[in-house]
Amino acid sequence: MSVGVLLVDDEPLIRMGLRAIVDAEPDLTVLGEAADGAGVTGLVAKLNPDVVLMDVRMPVVDGIRATTDLMTALAEPPKVIVVTTFENDDYVYDALLAGASGFLLKRARPEEIVAGIRTVAAGESLLFPAAIRRLAEKHARGGGRDGLNRAGLTEREREVLRLMAAGLSNVEIAGRLYVGVQTVKTHVGNVLAKLGARDRTQAVIRAYETGFVTPSG
Structure with a gap:
């Protein structure tokens, strides 16, 4: 099945480049474009894309x-990938907190952009552990490694959450745990349900916010 993509960026050249990259793939299709965040909700409701490539910094509605x-x-909102110039942009962390499934750099290679779209469309998170750690160092509030105790995670679920925070996919986690x-x-x-997290990215952010996973590892 084809993955529908909506492009949201205030720079026409960026949208043109992203459209060329996405439409070159047989399983990806650009359904529409927007030059600002204003009105995106209505456009999504009309076009029903699977993934939105969202510029993080736009002049009217970011x-x-x-x-x-x-x-x-x-x-049932689509998956959102925020697109940014700098990986340490404070806006990236805020966008992840808002519900984005990950981020891509504008200088990313075409194959990285395509892989990112497919990754989030499949329900995985597009996280870069080193970058997330750097952002968490600036933003995470902490609260101790037992900050998730009230969620009632089992020891195996806590282990899975740590591996999720390390950026591992389901397949990689399965290999690591021999399951x-x-x-x-x-x-x-189970982790998502107990944490009340929308997706894997939200669970990882929650792990950092509570101090269950620390930026130092």
């Missing part, structure tokens, strides 16, 4: 506000 609007207004991929999916689903 990617953080637009992402927040999508997550609160729609029962089946379906078992990992079950554990991930």
